[in-house]
Every structure is written in C-alpha cells, then in structure tokens.
Amino acid sequence: MLESKQVVVIGGGISGLACAYRLRQRGADVTLLEAGSHPGGLIGTFEKDGFLFESGPQSFQGTETLLQTIRELGIETELCKADPKAPRFVLRQGKLWNVPMSPQAILSSSLLGLASRWKIVSEPFRRTRPPSEEESVAKFVRRKFGHEILEYLVSPFVSGVYAGDPEKLSLRAAFPTLEEWEREYGSVLRGAMKSRAARPRDKRPAGPPPLCTFRGGNSTLARAIAAKLGDRLLLTSAVDAVRPCSSASPGVARIQFTREGRPDTLVARAVVIATPATTAARLVGVLAPSLAPKLAGIPYAPVCVVGLGYHAKQFGRVIDGFGVLIPRAEKIRTLGIVWNSSLFPGRAGEGRVAVTGIIGGATDPGIIDESEDTIASIVRLDCESVLDVAGAPIVSCVWKHPKALPQYNLGHSHVVKAIRDGERAVPGLFFAGNYLSGPSIGKCVEEAFATADATAAYLDGGSAGRP
Ligand SMILES: Cc1cc2nc3c(=O)[nH]c(=O)nc-3n(C[C@H](O)[C@H](O)[C@H](O)COP(=O)(O)OP(=O)(O)OC[C@H]3O[C@@H](n4cnc5c(N)ncnc54)[C@H](O)[C@@H]3O)c2cc1C
Incomplete structure (x- = not known):
C-alpha cells in the first residue's frame, strides 16, 4: 500500500x-x-580555523516578510544587521570609490563625469516611453543614462545580484518596476519618488531593507x-x-x-x-x-566563491564597509569582494579579517572549468591588487556552483x-x-x-x- x-x-x-x-x-x-x-x-555556512564563511549567499535583505518569518521561527536574537551607513565601493582606475547612494551624493561624487551626473539628476525632466520590443538592461541604461553609468554603476550591481550579462538580461524580467515607472511616469526616478509618496507617511521606509545574516x-x-x-x-x-x-x-x-x-x-x-x-x-x-x-x-550562470582569511596587519588599507564591486572595464577577473568581518561580528576573530571573492558569472563561464587552486590564486592576486593586502592568507576555501543563478x-x-x-x-x-x-x-x-x-x-x- x-x-x-x-x-x-x-x-x-x-x-x-x-x-x-x-x-x-x-x-x-x-x-x-x-x-x-x-x-x-x-545556502551554506562553513567554519574553518576560527573564520566563518558563506559558500553561497553572503547576506540577505531583511524584508518585512523575512523579518516576520524570523520572528515566528524564534531566531531573531541570532539576527545580525549590517550598519546601513557603511560605505560600498566600486573600483575605477585601480582606486576604490564610494558608491553615491543619494541624489546629493551623486552630484558631489567624482566617480562619474559631470555629463553622467547631470544625466541622473535631470532624468525626471526627460520624459521617455519604453520601446515596444523587450529591452535588455544595457540598452535601457544606455538609452536613459549613457555608457559610463552602465559601466560603473549598473553592470557591477547586475553582477552582484544576477551574476548576469546586462546585454542579455531583460529589464522587464529582472527589474520590472523600472519598466513600469517609465511607462507610467516617463521617468524611473519620478516613478521611485511617486511610489514612495503614495505610501502613508508612517509606512515609508527610511531606506532599503537592512543587510542581515545570523550570528552563526x-x-x-x-x-x-x-x-x-x-x-x-x-x-x-x-x-x-x-x-x-x-x-x-x-x-x-x-x-x-x-x-x-x-x-x-x-x-x-x-x-x-x-x-x-x-x-x-x-x-x-x-x-x-x-x-x-x-x-x-x-540558462544558468556558474559562480565560484572564494573565502579568504588574513591577519588585519596584512592590509595596507582599512577594510571598513560592505565591500567592492569591480566593473568589467577594470580588466580584473573577480566580480566583487565582500568584506564579511567588517559587515558582521564573529566572522574572523580579533585582529583578523575575512573577505569573500565572487568570480565567474554569465560573462566568464569558463572559470568553472579551472581547478580550485587556480581559482583561489586568481582571487587572491585580485585581492592583493584591489585591497592592498600582502602575503598569503591564513585560510582559503573555494566553492564551485556550476549552475549558481538563473538568468532572467x-x-x-x-x-x-x-x-x-x-x-x-x-x-x-x-x-x-x-x-x-x-x-x-x-x-x-x-x-x-x-x-x-x-x-x-x-x-x-x-x-x-x-x-
Ligand atoms: C554564490 C551566490 C551568491 C548569492 N548571494 C546572494 C545574496 O547575497 N543575497 C541573496 O538574497 N541571495 C543570494 N544568492 C541567491 C540565493 O542564494 C538563491 O537564489 C537561493 O538560495 C535559491 O534557493 P532555491 O531554494 O530556489 O534553490 P536551491 O538553493 O538551488 O535549492 C534547490 C534544492 O533542490 C534540491 N534538489 C535538486 N534536485 C532534486 C531532486 N531530484 N530531488 C530532491 N531534491 C532536489 C537541491 O539539492 C537543493 O537543495 C546567491 C546565490 C549564489 C549561488
């Protein structure tokens, strides 16, 4: 039976x-x-020699649904929230630049040229309509904001979320609200402002949901x-x-x-x-x-994750913030480096630093065929040049995900x-x-x-x- x-x-x-x-x-x-x-x-958490690494997602956004579920499960005392004011960086010409997160910060940041900054702040006044055919993320951003913003802001972000190729990613599937806002208001920034204003004052979020993980x-x-x-x-x-x-x-x-x-x-x-x-x-x-x-x-994109543990004294700069996204134009193979021990407690121990490099994605699928040693040494050398770190890591771990992320x-x-x-x-x-x-x-x-x-x-x- x-x-x-x-x-x-x-x-x-x-x-x-x-x-x-x-x-x-x-x-x-x-x-x-x-x-x-x-x-x-x-989702996988691994401990090695006093370091705590994540083999997949490094953190998650504490959305209302997730936070409610965490409360129901009785694990809210285990929750760690990252400081929302911690800076995020993007690499340009070998230097780390703060990612501007507000219109004022965009205007005053020299990460982008004047023309690009003007394109962002004037976007609400340049009304457009989405084309009739489905558009890629790259085509949309070039049309609305220009090449520099695609290269140094949007593409690194797209790598961070989808490990995707912006030339192939569909705006409609990956970022549907942007297409809706352009259709409704002629402008994505105007749409963002309108949708915020449409919420009751006490329901308006102060910012995006916090980045979270758990103590363990x-x-x-x-x-x-x-x-x-x-x-x-x-x-x-x-x-x-x-x-x-x-x-x-x-x-x-x-x-x-x-x-x-x-x-x-x-x-x-x-x-x-x-x-x-x-x-x-x-x-x-x-x-x-x-x-x-x-x-x-x-289609799925492959991704490899490399956890590296160091002594803090090996770094020539302070590792303080979320981490760094690396635009493809910089000709560095690693897509981004998360600064785990700066974001959350208990990742590395006193006087030590845990970082995680993410490499591969839709624009570099060949990485998955390399050996773990090769992948670790590529990411390690990239960390040396981007983060000014000297000498071998105390700990190095590699996880390969041949089918990491579905491509929208x-x-x-x-x-x-x-x-x-x-x-x-x-x-x-x-x-x-x-x-x-x-x-x-x-x-x-x-x-x-x-x-x-x-x-x-x-x-x-x-x-x-x-x-
Ligand atoms: C490297 C990386 C970094 C990421 N970073 C973030 C991040 O920072 N923040 C974030 O929010 N998200 C992140 N993500 C995305 C997020 O982690 C995943 O999208 C999510 O965890 C997927 O969950 P899932 O249950 O849909 O799929 P999966 O986690 O793939 O689960 C599918 C399950 O099905 C099981 N299965 C397969 N075949 C069978 C079968 N025949 N019978 C029974 N079981 C089967 C598998 O064993 C697996 O457990 C990241 C993903 C990756 C790979």
Missing part, C-alpha cells in the same frame, strides 16, 4: 523549505524531499525551518520521477524517489517542485511535457507565463524557486509563500494554479 500525502514538496533549498513551512502553518499534511544531506540548497551564518535560517518541519523533511531523498496516478488510485501524482540508496514512492494530491529549473524540466517530462523544454531552456534574459517573462499556464493546466502541480520572481532569498521566500497559499487553496477545493 502506497503512503498517501496531501502535498509533497521537492527540493529543500530556501524555496522548498519556506513553501513546506507555510503549508504546515496552513494545516496541510506535507512532506519535503531533499536530495542533499543538509537543508538549505545554495545564513544556515541558521535553513536549520530553523528544518527543525519546524521535523520528520516531515526527508534528507538524502532524491526524486527520480513524478508521474500521473492511474485512475484507480487517488491523488494527482506518484513521486518516485531514492532514499539512502533505496527506492520509495509517495502519492500526493499536490506536488510543489522547488528544485532548480533544469531538474524541474526532467521531473515534469511526463506530467507536463510541453513545459519541460521551457524549463530546460532557462530576454524572453524570460514568456517562460514564467508558460509555467503559470502549465500550473493551471495540470491541477495539483505547482512550482517554486529562484527562477520565477527573483533570485534573492527574500524573493524566493515570498514566491514560496504565494505558492504554498495557492496549493493550500487548491487542496481546500479552490482552483488550480496561482491566482
């Missing part, structure tokens, strides 16, 4: 964990199947959700196939998986696939064959629409994951909660798919 569950969630990264957690809150009988031996997927690293979040799920989370349980049930047996799908080497099967009325899109493509091959090629076609390239919104249509066409089938509404942890959790709510409503007799 097959064990029948109401919902099976496949994939125990933050998307699957958040979805299963919310489904349990909604009273569903849920089982989460995760292929790996730890919960959290790309980002894995704290994954572990806390896993603890709430208890024995509903099955680790080392890789799903091999999701098939429609025969008409004689109840449920929408039979989920075949291998747990610690042994084959097993569950039957469920609803299935949430929260794996990377490439795996989702394989899993829905029988249940939703027309969706499989669309999911398989979402031109055409991506059509793929997401096809996935939403697919959900409605196969009642009981749902998707969650970082390829749907944004790759950040905050977006993954919001997306997962919305999927959980739609799944719970479906189980209660509501309609299929996301509203």
